[in-house]
Amino acid sequence: MTILEWMPFSVLVPLIAAPLCALLPGRVMPWSLAMLAVIASAAISALVLPAAVDEPLRYAFGNWPPPFGIEYYVDAVNAFLALLISAMAVVILPWARKSVNQEVPERQGPFYALFLLAMSGLMGITLTGDAFNVFVFLEISSLSTYALIAHGQRRAALLASFRYLIMGTLGATFYLIGIGLLYIATGTLNMADLAERVPEVSDTRAVRAAFGFIVVGIGLKLALFPLHRWLPGAYANAPSAVTVFIAATATKVAVYILLRLVFTVFGVEFALDMPYREVFFTLGIIGILFASISAIDQPTAKRMLAYSSVAQIGYIALAISLVSVEGLAAGLVHIFNHALMKGALFMAVGAVIYRLGTNRVEDFAGLAKSMPWTMLAFVLAGLSLIGVPLTAGFISKWALIQAAIAQDNWVAVAVVLVGSLLAVIYIGRIAEAAYLRPAPENRAPIREVGPWMMVPLWLLIAANFWFGIDTSLTLDTATRGAEVLMGVGP
Amino acid sequence: MDLLGHYNYYVVVVLMMIGFYSVIARGNMAKKIMGLNLFQTSVFIMFISAGKVIGGSTPIYQKGVELYSNPLPHVLILTAIVVGVATTAVGLALTVRIREAYGSIEDDDLIEDDGEDADGHGNGQ
Numbered sequence: 001m002t003i004l005e006w007m008p009f010s011v012l013v014p015l016i017a018a019p020l021c022a023l024l025p026g027r028v029m030p031w032s033l034a035m036l037a038v039i040a041s042a043a044i045s046a047l048v049l050p051a052a053v054d055e056p057l058r059y060a061f062g063n064w065p066p067p068f069g070i071e072y073y074v075d076a077v078n079a080f081l082a083l084l085i086s087a088m089a090v091v092i093l094p095w096a097r098k099s100v101n102q103e104v105p106e107r108q109g110p111f112y113a114l115f116l117l118a119m120s121g122l123m124g125i126t127l128t129g130d131a132f133n134v135f136v137f138l139e140i141s142s143l144s145t146y147a148l149i150a151h152g153q154r155r156a157a158l159l160a161s162f163r164y165l166i167m168g169t170l171g172a173t174f175y176l177i178g179i180g181l182l183y184i185a186t187g188t189l190n191m192a193d194l195a196e197r198v199p200e201v202s203d204t205r206a207v208r209a210a211f212g213f214i215v216v217g218i219g220l221k222l223a224l225f226p227l228h229r230w231l232p233g234a235y236a237n238a239p240s241a242v243t244v245f246i247a248a249t250a251t252k253v254a255v256y257i258l259l260r261l262v263f264t265v266f267g268v269e270f271a272l273d274m275p276y277r278e279v280f281f282t283l284g285i286i287g288i289l290f291a292s293i294s295a296i297d298q299p300t301a302k303r304m305l306a307y308s309s310v311a312q313i314g315y316i317a318l319a320i321s322l323v324s325v326e327g328l329a330a331g332l333v334h335i336f337n338h339a340l341m342k343g344a345l346f347m348a349v350g351a352v353i354y355r356l357g358t359n360r361v362e363d364f365a366g367l368a369k370s371m372p373w374t375m376l377a378f379v380l381a382g383l384s385l386i387g388v389p390l391t392a393g394f395i396s397k398w399a400l401i402q403a404a405i406a407q408d409n410w411v412a413v414a415v416v417l418v419g420s421l422l423a424v425i426y427i428g429r430i431a432e433a434a435y436l437r438p439a440p441e442n443r444a445p446i447r448e449v450g451p452w453m454m455v456p457l458w459l460l461i462a463a464n465f466w467f468g469i470d471t472s473l474t475l476d477t478a479t480r481g482a483e484v485l486m487g488v489g490p
Numbered sequence: 491m492d493l494l495g496h497y498n499y500y501v502v503v504v505l506m507m508i509g510f511y512s513v514i515a516r517g518n519m520a521k522k523i524m525g526l527n528l529f530q531t532s533v534f535i536m537f538i539s540a541g542k543v544i545g546g547s548t549p550i551y552q553k554g555v556e557l558y559s560n561p562l563p564h565v566l567i568l569t570a571i572v573v574g575v576a577t578t579a580v581g582l583a584l585t586v587r588i589r590e591a592y593g594s595i596e597d598d599d600l601i602e603d604d605g606e607d608a609d610g611h612g613n614g615q
Contacts, residue, residue: 132566132569136569136573139573139577143573143576146584147580150587158587158588159588159600161584162519162581162584162588166522166526169526170513170526173529173533176570177533177536180540183537183563189566
């Protein structure tokens with residue numbers, strides 16, 4: 001089989017493994033099957049990326065030629081993202097084992113089945129070249145995510161899941177309306193085909209309305225300020241393993257689909273004709289400032305990091321509002337780097353929850369003594385989030401600032417700097433509690449977490465520094481992806 | 491004539507707004523889900539209306555028929571209906587669980603409770 005024929009299996013393997021996983025009894029078997037499935041998916045994605053960078057891979061399902069059948073269309077942008085999603089799943093599952101044993105003690109088969117479904121849905125959104133197929137995969141991943149969030153231990157998880165369900169379904173239905181209007185105007189659903197036909201009808205009101213519906217619908221999914229209200233509750237109440245996974249991947253995939261539709265399908269000129277720049281620039285800036293300030297006084301670490309995620313979406317919105325190769329590359333790099341740092345931060349907090357049973361900021365007091373490696377990892381990932389040189393976070397902020405300076409956009413530069421300072425404050429709150437305050441005397445002695453949790457956490461920390469120093473994989477691939485999206489370059 | 495020609499689309503807009511309003515304005519979770527269903531259904535009607543070709547026959551091959559309606563929107567909406575049913579099922583399951591956990595499915599009764607819970611009180615976290 002050629003690499004082209006293997007490529008769809010990065011979606012199909014977890015999709016087929018999911019129902020099998022649901023039937024398996026006990027704890028070890030479902031986890032092992034899920035692990036095998038995500039490793040297979042990640043291995044395929046790793047092989048696809050170098051093949052897809054130069055020439056897009058196109059796979060027609062059932063041998064129905066596109067645009068009639070559904071095709072997978074993989075180029076530098078989505079191969080990059082598919083590798084990120086599947087690799088994050090490989091790192092997260094070993095970490096999840098202990099945490100899930102504690103937080104979801106029973107019926108783990110269905111739990112891991114939902115995890116696999118969520119992952120294959122995200123992979124499907126990333127790889128497909130068909131606009132309606134995106135909707136189907138979007139709902140596969142969303143529905144399984146709602147169910148995963150509802151597995152949270154506290155009853156607030158149910159409420160958070162329900163609110164996410166309402167918002168998420170509205171978003172997906174808005175997207176469906178947009179796709180419907182596009183189909184009515186052009187008669188096709190294949191993205192490559194749409195890209196050819198949209199310019200002919202781009203002056204019609206239907207296409208403009210389609211653009212609006214799609215941007216708002218996906219804006220809900222990616223938690224763009226002010227459509228972010230579902231996110232903090234969902235992240236704060238989901239089981240720790242689920243939080244790590246969706247924080248690292250789910251909103252990022254929504255960014256990808258937004259980029260793909262705005263730049264590939266509608267085209268740069270159409271987007272500039274619509275108030276695309278203004279909307280994303282303004283909302284990005286307000287999002288960064290509002291969410292960073294909100295993060296400062298959150299009662300729990302998870303909720304704080306969730307607000308920080310909304311702020312990071314603001315950075316990405318700001319980057320893609322610049323509509324230049326440098327700006328889009330900064331956005332794509334930040335998608336990758338943010339997954340590394342937020343994954344590590346939520347893993348560190350998850351480890352604290354595993355040992356301590358709470359993640360209130362006061363309860364971090366004195367933790368650096370009893371869990372030194374976890375807290376050191378938290379601080380290092382925090383430095384990456386702030387954007388200290390030699391970390392991955394620095395690379396994406398540097399790329400973003402350079403892209404903004406190239407356009408003399410000093411407001412964006414100032415906001416990025418202020419946002420980083422605000423990140424110092426909210427990360428500093430936890431670090432201060434952990435390192436400088438004494439542990440409460442009535443706390444039972446706690447130990448450091450074991451290797452199952454420690455190794456994945458430090459793998460991500462190492463990746464944060466590796467990609468802060470060697471940017472050949474991230475920045476170069478992202479620049480190549482940005483060139484593809486902007487329709488320039490070789 | 492044009493007014494009547496767009497009859498389906500007027501229905502779509504009216505249904506969509508009724509559904510959207512219920513989702514936003516109703517505090518009762520079951521009513522929110524009904525609103526969500528109405529909202530989704532209006533989109534289904536929009537797709538299916540767009541598939542009709544004036545003078546076209548049912549899209550089943552038969553001799554002597556030249557013009558067929560477009561079957562593709564029906565197929566798409568069949569998938570979307572399945573998605574909608576699944577969403578409703580998950581939403582209702584959550585509503586049942588919320589009722590068990592909180593004793594109410596009125597949004598107004600639940601807000602304060604969530605605020606307290608979010609502070610980390612309660613079991614587990």
